[in-house]
Amino acid sequence: xxxxxxxxxxxxxxxxxxxxxxxxxSDSLTGHGATTxxxxxxxxxxxxxxxxxxxxxxxxxxxACVAQVVQRYRRIDVLVNKAGIHxxxxxxxxxxxxxxxxxxxxxxxxxxxxxxxxx
Numbered sequence: 001x002x003x004x005x006x007x008x009x010x011x012x013x014x015x016x017x018x019x020x021x022x023x024x025x026s027d028s029l030t031g032h033g034a035t036t037x038x039x040x041x042x043x044x045x046x047x048x049x050x051x052x053x054x055x056x057x058x059x060x061x062x063x064a065c066v067a068q069v070v071q072r073y074r075r076i077d078v079l080v081n082k083a084g085i086h087x088x089x090x091x092x093x094x095x096x097x098x099x100x101x102x103x104x105x106x107x108x109x110x111x112x113x114x115x116x117x118x119x
Contacts, residue, residue: 012080
């Protein structure tokens with residue numbers, strides 16, 4: 001029977017892929033045959049995947065990251081927008097900076113990455 005989740009020959013880009021759930025996703029994609037590239041602001045030393053330091057809040061960094069992946073692998077077949085943050089405060093007590101940080105990573109960061117990959 002054919003493996004229905006065979007990603008052999010596919011290139012996957014995972015934002016927030018250096019640790020936690022993002023790392024598990026990256027490892028799983030690789031385990032299913034994909035060439036996996038992670039994009040993260042975390043410490044990228046010791047990664048088993050190709051790793052590019054990138055802050056998804058910064059559109060120019062995102063565009064440079066995508067360009068680097070496309071230059072090296074010629075395409076991106078799978079995009080996992082996993083980068084995200086949260087603040088452990090009651091929403092009514094959140095500062096404007098807390099709100100700006102969460103929205104800039106969780107919303108704008110995903111938009112920047114999806115827009116860059118789509119081009």
